[in-house]
Amino acid sequence: MRAPFVLVSRLPLASGLRHHQNRGFAAAALAPLRSEVTEDVGSGSGQYSPVASSQKCGSCGKPLKPVQTVNSSNRYLHCTDCNSLFVTSSGSANFNKWNALKSNETMVKRPPYPREIAEYLEKYVVGQNAAKKSLSVGIYQHYRRLANNAENNAQNYLSQGQAHPHHGNAMNFPQAQAQAAVGHLDYGHDPQFSKPVRIEQPPHTQAPMFRAIPEKETSVRLDKSNILLVGPSGVGKTYVTQVLARILDVPIALSDCTSMTQAGYVGEDVENCCAKLLQNAQNNVERAQQGIVFLDEIDKIAAAGDSHGHAYRDVSGEGVQHALLKLVEGTVVNVKSGRKGPGQQDTVPMDTTDVLFVASGAFTGLERIVGQRLDKRAVGFGASTAIHSVTKDDSDQALINQKRDKLFSQADQGDLIKFGIVPELVGRFPVLVPFHSFDKSMLVRVLSEPANSLLAQMKYQFAMDGVDLDFDPEALEEIAHLALERKTGARALRSIVEKVLLLPKFEVPGSDIASVQVTRGAVQGTESCSYRRREQTAEQEAPEPVAIGAS
Ligand SMILES: Nc1ncnc2c1ncn2[C@@H]1O[C@H](COP(=O)(O)OP(=O)(O)OP(=O)(O)O)[C@@H](O)[C@H]1O
Ligand SMILES: [Mg+2]
Structure with missing residues (x-):
């Protein structure tokens, strides 16, 4: 079994982003900084819990320490020995999902480009090109931002750790503070000193410890555009x-x-x-x-x-x-x-x-x-x-x-x-x-063009009974015309089509009807849909005309 965390980087972190780009897009969503998977050293309980001290570095085998982050969850693990940084996975369930995804053909090595997202939308959504563009760009930038900001977080952490050589890294901070609190500094076995020196300090003069202001901001943090x-x-x-x-x-x-x-x-x-x-x-x-x-x-x-x-x-x-x-x-x-x-x-x-x-x-x-x-x-x-x-x-x-x-x-x-x-x-x-409103020709396209369009759905429903369903082009125009009058956009299309097809839907199951043809007159309610029955080739009128109104 694999460990519930993965190696992010070893110092320096210059190649981190390149790693991320090469490792596959779904990885970015599961754990933005995955670059290398360690062997199983954790408990792998499947729960997202604070990291136990028993987890060890995949590179040198030393125990890992959790890195304090702004939110409560321990996301990063640090090996103080070989300076490797790991990112925790949410648990073995997701980790297995990631492994399954990795072997899957659907994985790509980068987020889909805006053009690709728009192409996908094109299959389902008629018109609204401005919206397709904006949303595609928005989604792509969101993915990029996540990857970039996660990378920066890790980089900031590592540079902070290096910035205080005398105090260790950020995680040793409480230790140094604790030493100051008890009022002595122990120089250990440094040969420079013949014997340990103790500096007594009254409690109220304890020097507080502050984090140094970074000399330069190394990274750009991207903000979102809702x-x-x-x-x-x-x-x-x-x-x-x-x-x-x-x-x-x-x-x-x-x-x-x-x-x-x-x-x-x-x-x-x-x-x-x-x-x-x-x-x-x-x-x-x-x-x-x-x-x-x-x-x-x-x-x-x-x-x-x-x-x-x-x-x-x-x-x-x-x-x-x-x-x-x-x-x-x-x-x-x-x-x-x-x-x-x-x-x-x-x-x-x-x-x-x-x-x-x-x-x-x-x-x-x-x-x-x-x-x-x-x-x-x-x-x-x-x-x-x-x-x-x-x-x-x-x-x-x-x-x-x-x-x-x-x-x-x-x-x-x-x-x-x-x-x-x-x-x-x-x-x-x-x-x-x-978003723009629809004219008649666009409503006809909404009816028939998209994958999973309303007509495709209706045809499928009839096909389940072994019956063909066809609409005359004039019938589609009439449906669009009626929908336009209702002023509810494409929403009206379904109710009009359902009304026209109510009688055929009632009569077809269990009958000898082989195909149904919807004409303009059928949509207007002046005539009924025409049926072709299995035994006879001649068209036969349905018994009752289907009356529909504009409202
Ligand atoms: N551009 C389109 N391409 C294909 N189908 C569409 C399109 N616009 C609307 N539809 C169809 O019309 C239905 C209603 O559209 P939708 O729910 O998106 O309306 P809306 O813009 O959110 O309206 P409202 O402001 O009233 O909520 C959709 O379920 C879909 O089937
Ligand atoms: Mg809506």
Whole structure:
């Protein structure tokens, strides 16, 4: 069995990053600095626990000492003898997973490039190219940042250890302090001194010990750039994050802000998103601290403003925003660990400094705020005929969408503040990504193009009964047209298609129907879907017409 920790580096650490790059991408997520695996010397209990003194250096066999880090978990182990630094794994379970991954074909030697992430998104998400780009870059930079900062932490530790030759390294600090406390300095067997010299000091004059300020900062620490997705309803804000979640190599938590309340109120605590992250990281705090939190529907915690009146919350929404502030910025929160038992803590401290936050919201009415800012003439937009009046004309709707998209793409942080998000929170989301709305042709693409598209799903459902399902191109256009009228983006597509296919879904199982053809008339409700039965080749009408409406 392998040890639950791996060698990071021996001094000097110059080649550390090169090692990391060569060792495989999944390794970066499990333990960012893996470079060489030691033999089994630990207990391998499978629990993430403080390191026992019995663990020995894989290089020289001397006992390892844990390095004190800012958070409670002992991540690094140091061999004072040969100056090797090890990073602990979260336990044998993850370590075995890492070994399994290592032998797996899915391993790559680097994080996926933004272009590759975008290509993957392309298979599932129609349009939204700006969002795909921003998210791909955000995710890639997140991976890079994790690797870089972990490398820096290790390097800083080692350079600190060298900076105080007279006091040993940072870990000997308490020992030196203890000596000062008892008021004597023992020079041991140095031949320079004929006999040990004792310097008596009254307790109140004990000299305190301070850590020296480093002469120069050797490394650049990368800060995160949280992302805010803004756009109308049903255009893929939540969907794109769900698709991304499938390929992420770090723990993720999808959280909905709608149910979040201030501490003390009935509802979900803000810190719950961290609890989810920890849960998805199998209770491994170190891994959870490198995760990504998706905060959906963040506009629902906006304080009431001029633009949206009572549709949103009052001051309590602002309270939630303030609670989110610290979390997004980076703080240590006590998170329920999900573990209970003798000697085990119910809560664990978790640092959110490195957690990437991706928030999204429809921000209905934001276009008016942007319009007011950009042009006095735009004040009327939305408030007058254009957006609130019910228009049957397709081109009008397309024009409105076009205008709205343009305004959304020009939205800035100030507009969000006016919308009711506190400036401090807005400031913590430096990347603002606008989503565009869909026109008819795009809705047709959403219906049919993506892997796992709605049509593919429906065809699969019928194929399970041995029946072919086909849609006329005009039928698809009609579905898109009806969906556009509902003004809920791509969300309306499913309900329209389900309605059209209700009767065939009822009639097909156990019948002699071989294929179903959906026509424009069937979508409009003026005729029924046409069936081809096994015995007869001639088309036969279904008994009842399927009536569907636009609402
Ligand atoms: N760009 C897209 N490509 C493919 N399918 C999409 C796209 N946008 C939306 N969809 C489909 O529409 C559904 C609803 O989209 P989604 O939940 O992402 O909306 P949203 O933008 O989060 O809206 P809201 O602001 O109302 O939450 C998705 O489940 C998906 O099936
Ligand atoms: Mg959503």
